[in-house]
Amino acid sequence: MDKVRIGIIGFGNMGSGHFSNIKAGLCPEIVVTAVADINPDRLEAARTGSEGKVALFDDALKMLDSGLIDAAIISVPHYFHPVYAQECFKRGIHVMVEKPAGVYTKQVKEMNAASENSNVVFGMMFNQRTNCVYRKMRELVQSGKYGEIRRTNWLITNWFRPQAYYDSGAWRATWSGEGGGVLMNQCPHQLDLWQWICGMPVRVNAHMKFGKWHDIEVEDDVTAYVEYENGATGVFITTTGDGFGSNRFEVQMDGAKLVVENDVLRVWEFKTPVPQFMKECKTAFGHIEAEEITVETDGKNPQHSGVLNAFAGAILRGEPLVANGTEGIRGLTLANAMHLSQWTNATVELPFDEDLYYNELMKRVAVSRRKENVHVLFSDTKGTYGGSNGK
């Protein structure tokens, strides 16, 4: 095999975006051979876009059984990510799953367990992990040279969406369709990066508002507080309702302060680590000398095509993935814990009660409204993601 034959399950904004990238030559080791979608208009778009060169299926399972594909990209509504992933595992088809890994961790645990019993390559579309500034930040934080983390703080409020966005699909921003709002649709990237760079917290306390800024039933405004095992604390704030939001991620460590804002990583190194200075300083108003250092990155930020190229490399030559599929559960755990904290008005310890979460979610799914008068929009999402500006 010198090229991976890929089938795309779900030809919406993301599925068609991946198709366009591959068609544009950004993934030389991948060829799209098939597309599956239940929506005839979307299949027609795939036919036109491929000039008739890809096989079209109105049923994803038929595509998986067709023999035409070695691997699948799963870009359907969130609840179906683990479902189709497991159908692929059964058939020995490699899988790239769009974020989030699923809607609830119970479901994702089953997916992960099934992946362990398969021999396929299983990746998550965490394209923000390809951003050089976050890769560098992770390298520095995890290196140990700056000691322990004391505080994390991510203000990621530049996910503005107008009402028209939510009106563009019947599944959007519903408990039954997406299983959540900004945490499930926009923020899986940042939730993943947060834990990828700083590790998982041990408890979560969140305040969120449902349909605060939009006519939707799920959350569009979240403030979450977390505590880590070493006693460090963190905050994660997000919304789709701020007109011109911010994306500022700060990590305070014993020996340095790191900040990513506007796609730039800035690092201040301390002459003396805090725990040592705290004890040794003999003057009441003594302060730590901090010097900003020049941080060089490799400058690369290949995003979705970078994730797909690594996926192809993993299939063809056993090279590492950008993100293993089984890691998708971590950011999802954070999102689920935030919802559970809001629903129970309590701090949630990790691991949380997954049955409780599932039952609370299903209560909301049961009364989830189907949206009427939905105007389906085909959207060009170029420029709506990619940089650390969150878009």
Place this chain on the structure above:
Amino acid sequence: MDKVRIGIIGFGNMGSGHFSNIKAGLCPEIVVTAVADINPDRLEAARTGSEGKVALFDDALKMLDSGLIDAAIISVPHYFHPVYAQECFKRGIHVMVEKPAGVYTKQVKEMNAASENSNVVFGMMFNQRTNCVYRKMRELVQSGKYGEIRRTNWLITNWFRPQAYYDSGAWRATWSGEGGGVLMNQCPHQLDLWQWICGMPVRVNAHMKFGKWHDIEVEDDVTAYVEYENGATGVFITTTGDGFGSNRFEVQMDGAKLVVENDVLRVWEFKTPVPQFMKECKTAFGHIEAEEITVETDGKNPQHSGVLNAFAGAILRGEPLVANGTEGIRGLTLANAMHLSQWTNATVELPFDEDLYYNELMKRVAVSRRKENVHVLFSDTKGTYGGSNGK
């Protein structure tokens, strides 16, 4: 009267600092005629510093009764602020109180009520209100031109203090001596500015750690979440434990985003206010055009001497104060509510139960440790406050 004769009650770091400013000619309408302190070493420092020109008292009440002063600066431990303020009111002596107004709002309410029945000028030392960037920010936020506030966010973690600071006075960082930690000593300025610029919230939920980074019994790490009457939310994060912290204050409004960081105010105006754009935008990924504008301030930031000069102007000519004494209760209300939220592990609605707060505080005062082996340090606090860098 062409000069206000001032007596300083408490000649510690702050009292001696005010003396130095006045002596240096920064307050041409003020003359220090007396100093009171229970500590002979401090009185000796006042004698030396004034070249024997000020009257010295080991009892503040004797100074208040001496006929030597028209006004007093109260710069003693927090619990005594309302006590001495009321002694001044009784005698018709004008009062400038150091922050915080007191330790608990019950006490401060009594002080405020007493001030209403007096004819004296009563000011609070909220010197950060003299900073041109915060004055300008307040003017813009309160002007109405940008509509309503949607989110406030203050990361004020550059109040680093080494252990030596806390070891420099027996009253420092004890429930009995200060009635709190970073919220009561370092942050009264920011808590005041926060409410001065954005208004008071209606509920508070806080997480704080006591003696997390230092050997102290009070809080040195706080993350607080608030909600405002209009549904806006806010976060306030502070510590004395970060080595090289941040001071970044962001306000998101319907029509603009305002950020103060590193003593610079930046403002982005939106072409269309969010509520209008939210409805009118017809594309799913439409975004609001925001343009950064040039913000001009008057460049003035006279700090403590500015507060004292306005105080003299109020006494001599009825001019406005920088901060009325009765306004000190607002920031204190926020601090008290944060403590109460942590102690009760619950969200606190404002106005809160002041008896409950007082009882909870007194439980802690009852077991408050007196510090042994305290090495009293005389500290030059120049450069430890003044700018929006929080120091």
